[in-house]
Amino acid sequence: MAINPMSRRRVVAAAAGALVLPLGRGAWAAAAEGGPQRLIVILLRGAVDGLNVVIPCAEPAYYAARPTIAIARPGTAGGALPLDDHFGLHPALASLLPLWRDGRLGFIHAAGSPDPNRSHFEAQRYLENGTPGCSTTPDGWMNRLLQVLPGPRGPTDAISVGPTLPRILTGKAPVANLRLGAGAAEPLPVDRPELAAAFDRLYAGASALDDAYREGRSARTELIGDLAREQEIADGGAPPPASFARSAMQLGRLIAGDPRIRLAFVALGGWDTHVDQGGATGWLANRLRPLGDGLAALAGGLGGVWRDTVVVVFSEFGRTVHENGDRGTDHGHGNAIWLAGGAVRGGRVYGAWPGLAPRQLYQRRDLAVTTDFRAAMSAILGPHMGLAEHQLAAVFPGAPASAAGLDRLLAT
């Protein structure tokens, strides 16, 4: 669903209809007055090929390095969608083009980690703990972010989609995780008061299990109403076909209806395209399309809250500039960070572009990193969440304070 005035009104109207249900905290009133700023992080595990997402169409070296998987220049069959003079967007992401034109989608290219590790698992660890090169950091940067956010803390300030808690959200501050989809609002045995009372006593101790139980109970109490209400809205209209788009819409509505949720995290897998990754069509295209549709659906689900939201999409590293012998790409270095949301000053590709000539490549094979992902995140979090330098330093200890050219990523 593309975000346009028509669809946004419709979503708001649908949600307003839900106001007759017991809402709890006047969520919509808060949103109407300019509610809290939200951050949604989407991690593409497995390293998406950023050079085929935000394509350097103006570089002959790009086409020379990728004889079978390059995305053709804009204006040709299956060609890239033009972004600016230099870059184009993968055609499978056409549903995002309205956001770009609206100035609500941008990218930071040649971004990534200063650590050169090409292991998925190590690189994801660093991306999530926010301390590249240091694997012993016990918590994730989104949890540290939660700890420095001003305002009272509750069990649903941060939510993660999925049955397990990702490293990026682990830490001292309580977080909630939930499953989205058709059965998300179905009652559980712990919703029955007698049994719940007995389990409350079983988990009354001080261990990590007891904490998790209590967080789960509070999150359930807080969110079950939101989920049930969302279910009613979803059942009222046809849900988008792709499962991610459906979940993204659901997530958007959940966040829109509950101003207590400040941070959300989603991980999507399936980007490790070593073999036959395809070009304008094929494997990667088939994964980008639902992602693009999902981001558009997320924007739709957020409704008026979109205005106060930044969505960040990134991967642990990029992929090799040259395609390998299997029409795929191997583990590389620099990648593009995607930024979307009403709070983003989009419509442009940020970051110092290092070029793709052999001498410009990292270790003569990969896109170099010119923007540390921590500097990019700090440039967003500072103005967006109202964080001071010392708070940013607590989120990303030891990180470079800023990067050139990133001082105006957000809409004013």
Added chain:
Amino acid sequence: MPSQSRGILAAVCLLLLLPALPANAVDSDQQVLHVLNRLAFGPTADDFNYVKVVGVERYIAEQLDPANITEPIELRYRLAQLATFGLGAVELRQLYGPLRPVAGVKPALDDIREEQQRASLVLREAAQARMWRAVLSRRQLEQVMVNFWFNHFNIFAGEGLERIWIGNYEEQAIRPYALGRFRDLLFAVAKHPAMLVYLDNTQNTASARTGADRLNENFAREVMELHTLGAEGGYTQVDVETLARVFTGWRVNPLDSNAFPEVAAVFEGARHDYGPKLFLGRQLKARGKAEGEEALDILAASPATAHHIAFELAQYFVADTPTPDLVDRLAARFLATGGDIRLVLKTLFDSAEFWASTGQKYKTPYEFVVSAVRAAGVPVNNVRPLLGWMSRLGMPLYGCETPDGYKSTTDAWLSPDATMQRIAFAAAFARGALPVTKDVEDRLAAPAPDRPSPVDPKRLEAIFGSTLTTGTRAVVDAAPAGERAALILGSPDFMRR
């Protein structure tokens, strides 16, 4: 560690000529449960009573020698009923593999759909075999180690050939070596077609004729990072590229190949890079397939590999963060025995750290679900509800997409929602609400009910009664009889092993 005191006690018994006195009288229920929680997927009522009688020391010795344990007739019968279980990789591909164009004509959509349904039978039966063994096998340590090594050498049953080969991979490449030599296990895994497809090595090609190499680093990287040396194992990107060249030509045998039609994985010399190679500082002899074997031998014998495997074993069997001292001792044992997994495990089970770690591990969803079924003693004809719950808890069987496999740590599995869902499973299962007794394949002589009776709390009490924590004890005692089984299976005590 009770072995010394038991030794003394045994000596006393001999002196007193009291042959009938069991030598294990000192084993507490706590020790019995500890051993069954770690060497097995938790206690069954039978196993609990058995270990109480024979003692933990003898049980451990027996488990380390699974070939001498007779499997229950029920398990053997169930496995024998599976149509595709035990087929070779070549047969599986011929009978269930993806359809291919014939004379340039693509297969019809209906045929493809039918083929995919047939292929799903193979995966379903692999999952049935895995679950039945986990629940019913008396060779519990073997099942634990198969699960452990499967995650260490993970492949994903998402699509294509992996889907029909994943059960064969477990049976042929992992199970025979689960307690054997690590080197043999590594060789079997690296030569199994499922692994070569999963990590793209079947495409990894050098071409002397055209000079255009088509290298693919995926397999080479994961062999070093995940299978052997570990991420901190001291190799470089150049070593990754070199090992990729070493493995050029290790691939799946093309369907209907005239060369070696009886095997599914081959070394194809025409695709191999015969150039000189310096790997981990050592000059490899350019000699085709043997070069890859030499590289695997170098990796298997490396102290970094010993340390990596020792750490993972200690993490699985003792604690999420095992002491460096224990890991070093296990690594030393690994090196001294040429990677003899059985002997490394014996050292582990003899260690003070092992015995002092009762309840320190948080069960994975797989361990949680299987241990509940074992403790309750519920017959399982239909594994689907169990597989469904494992998926819901984030751990679908054969469903880990990435080659690092499922973790065994608390961090990986403990979450607020997971806690709610585990309790939901415990309550539904205890109530008899899961249709696990349903005879889905219509194989049983006598008709079975769809749903089992509610779990009898007395059965659980007989196993866990003496070891529940006082807090849990009080809550269970105060609850109505109809809720007790759910409370025990959903208690913090039962989440740990």
